[in-house]
Amino acid sequence: MPIKPITGLSSLGIQKVPSAGLSNVFSGRVRYAMLDEKTENKAFKEFGEWSSIGCIFFDKINQPNPDPQFSTDNFARPLFPNQNLVPLENEVVYIMALPNSDIQSNVNDLSYYYFQPINIWNSVHHNAIPDPINGNTIPPSQQQDYEQTEGGSVRRVTDGGTEIDLGDTFQEKLSIRNLLPYEGDNIIQGRWGNTIRLGSTVPKATIPNPWSRSGEPGDSIIIIKNGQHDENTDPWVPQVEDINTDKSSIYLTSTQAIPIEASSTSYNSFFQPPTTPDKFIGEQIILNSGRLLLNSKNDSILLSSFDTINLNSINNVNIDSPTTIIKSDKILLGDKNARESVILGDKFLADFQSLMSNLITLTSALQTPIGTPIPFVPNVAIPVPAVQVQNIANKMLNKIQSYKSQVSKSK
Numbered sequence: 001m002p003i004k005p006i007t008g009l010s011s012l013g014i015q016k017v018p019s020a021g022l023s024n025v026f027s028g029r030v031r032y033a034m035l036d037e038k039t040e041n042k043a044f045k046e047f048g049e050w051s052s053i054g055c056i057f058f059d060k061i062n063q064p065n066p067d068p069q070f071s072t073d074n075f076a077r078p079l080f081p082n083q084n085l086v087p088l089e090n091e092v093v094y095i096m097a098l099p100n101s102d103i104q105s106n107v108n109d110l111s112y113y114y115f116q117p118i119n120i121w122n123s124v125h126h127n128a129i130p131d132p133i134n135g136n137t138i139p140p141s142q143q144q145d146y147e148q149t150e151g152g153s154v155r156r157v158t159d160g161g162t163e164i165d166l167g168d169t170f171q172e173k174l175s176i177r178n179l180l181p182y183e184g185d186n187i188i189q190g191r192w193g194n195t196i197r198l199g200s201t202v203p204k205a206t207i208p209n210p211w212s213r214s215g216e217p218g219d220s221i222i223i224i225k226n227g228q229h230d231e232n233t234d235p236w237v238p239q240v241e242d243i244n245t246d247k248s249s250i251y252l253t254s255t256q257a258i259p260i261e262a263s264s265t266s267y268n269s270f271f272q273p274p275t276t277p278d279k280f281i282g283e284q285i286i287l288n289s290g291r292l293l294l295n296s297k298n299d300s301i302l303l304s305s306f307d308t309i310n311l312n313s314i315n316n317v318n319i320d321s322p323t324t325i326i327k328s329d330k331i332l333l334g335d336k337n338a339r340e341s342v343i344l345g346d347k348f349l350a351d352f353q354s355l356m357s358n359l360i361t362l363t364s365a366l367q368t369p370i371g372t373p374i375p376f377v378p379n380v381a382i383p384v385p386a387v388q389v390q391n392i393a394n395k396m397l398n399k400i401q402s403y404k405s406q407v408s409k410s411k
Helices: 008-012 041-046 140-150 345-366 383-398
Strands: 025-033 056-060 075-078 092-099 110-117 186-189 194-200 220-226 248-252 285-288
Touching (some): 056 092
Antiparallel strands (some): 025 092, 186 194, 194 220, 220 248
């Protein structure tokens, strides 16, 4: 029956289970997940509006409904408020009848809540199963696939898709793989190859991993990955992270060496080169992706290092800024062995200006005949070069300020 839009605490959209005496835990097939206000606007308004986002409508597995409706009998909210894995259509979830917001006035009032999808296929991508009652029959090409899986084999879909209704926008990708676990791992996996591994060094694992070449067993590591790498193996075979071929990665290490292939490893500016990225053993954070962007919206970006800071690029290192300030006891330009001192422009040009002025005076004097009463005739070799020097000196003096850099300053 339709539920009127309600306000206050009740606007959370809690719907009462009509028969509280029924089984408190059972399995249900997801018919629809509420994700916006437009797709099913009527149900959105009747079941709490925005508080219904993430809620589902379901059918009981043992009571399939060929004509499912939106009602309180098949409405369930997420069980956990801060962890919400919204199931796909035709995935199977646990349904639980538990207390709702009316518990203070009536302890027998219960509402349905759902737990995350049941791992029917042991797949991180989806665990939907065909529903023959509503037209999701298993195609003949996949009949063996489902029969083998139900018999305990690994699910192997090789013909391009499972043809199960998974929702309005979800497109199945058969290439999505599970992450291979190691003993003691805590792994969080999304549906699209995005993962978080809370793991450790496992040097004697049957299937080796790239971070266990150093350290002691049990040394902690966190690996965050978005986008898996391609492999020439069947898509149902789990994979291990590869920092060089995964799309984007963050590694937080303790004692591990990570075999990262750095884009540029030229350390010619160092007197004592650092340990190369693939050889370093110890605590570090590695970010690796096709592009890295560090952006500060309101304040500064601060880079602080106990040792050195290295900027290494195959092409250029560009700095665009209204003012660039470098405060250092020593600056070496061009090479770590640079020895030529940079001229202090302002002080040099002040002395140079004085020199040019006196040189002009001298060249003028050299051109003037001297001696009385009969003028003394100077050496004929003097006037011509004196005039030339005078002209050059005048030109340099006229543009004396242009010799100063308008950008670079030194102390």
